[in-house]
Amino acid sequence: xxxxxxxxxxxxxxxxxxxxxxxxxxxxxxxxxxxxxxxxxxxxxxxxxxxxxxxxxxxxxxxxxxxxxxxxx
Amino acid sequence: xxxxxxxxxxxxxxxxxxxxxxxxxxxxxxxxxxxxxxxxxxxxxxxxxxxxxxxxxxxxxxxxxxxxxxxxx
DNA sequence: CCAAAAAACGAAGTGTAACTTCGTGGTTTT
DNA sequence: AAAACCACGAAGTTACACTTCGTTTTTTGG
Numbered sequence: 001x002x003x004x005x006x007x008x009x010x011x012x013x014x015x016x017x018x019x020x021x022x023x024x025x026x027x028x029x030x031x032x033x034x035x036x037x038x039x040x041x042x043x044x045x046x047x048x049x050x051x052x053x054x055x056x057x058x059x060x061x062x063x064x065x066x067x068x069x070x071x072x073x
Numbered sequence: 074x075x076x077x078x079x080x081x082x083x084x085x086x087x088x089x090x091x092x093x094x095x096x097x098x099x100x101x102x103x104x105x106x107x108x109x110x111x112x113x114x115x116x117x118x119x120x121x122x123x124x125x126x127x128x129x130x131x132x133x134x135x136x137x138x139x140x141x142x143x144x145x146x
Numbered sequence: 147c148c149a150a151a152a153a154a155c156g157a158a159g160t161g162t163a164a165c166t167t168c169g170t171g172g173t174t175t176t
Numbered sequence: 177a178a179a180a181c182c183a184c185g186a187a188g189t190t191a192c193a194c195t196t197c198g199t200t201t202t203t204t205g206g
Contacts, residue, residue: 035155035194036194041153068135068136095182108183118165
């Protein structure tokens with residue numbers, strides 16, 4: 001099973017596309033750089049707790065939902 | 074509604090007590106210092122993604138379960 | 147097809163906060 | 177009234193969250 005950064009990145013990308021946003025639009029919503037969004041999605045970087053809160057808010061998801069992954073385990 | 078550090082800290086403490094562990098025992102399981110466990114539980118510090126993985130493993134919980142909080146929202 | 151938009155990728159830097167150790171004092175448990 | 181458990185402070189180290197800039201690749205749609 002992949003690590004949490006990878007799982008989270010895939011989930012983030014999935015939701016972003018579902019919401020029909022570009023990385024740039026999401027970056028603006030979150031107040032981070034486009035490159036960082038790209039890095040999160042590819043599992044290069046992990047978000048801080050503060051950024052996790054912003055992501056949940058932006059997507060109107062509970063933390064539990066945000067951290068629920070199809071391919072966990 | 075409290076922030077994620079607080080929510081996570083309360084949850085961590087709840088699970089640790091449910092599993093009947095001291096902070097010191099949990100610290101050993103996670104490979105972090107006792108003080109850091111105390112800080113996480115009190116919402117002073119947040120865990121890294123790596124530490125989150127260790128916590129989920131130690132408690133045999135999915136990430137979704139770990140990030141599900143009673144008093145969210 | 148082709149151009150434009152979107153995203154990947156690299157490198158190099160800054161700053162915060164994740165995590166440490168040590169020390170002390172306060173609670174709880176037996 | 178010890179032990180054991182935990183809160184709390186301070187001060188330090190290190191990792192990594194996040195940045196900017198520049199270039200290349202991929203995707204999209206006209």
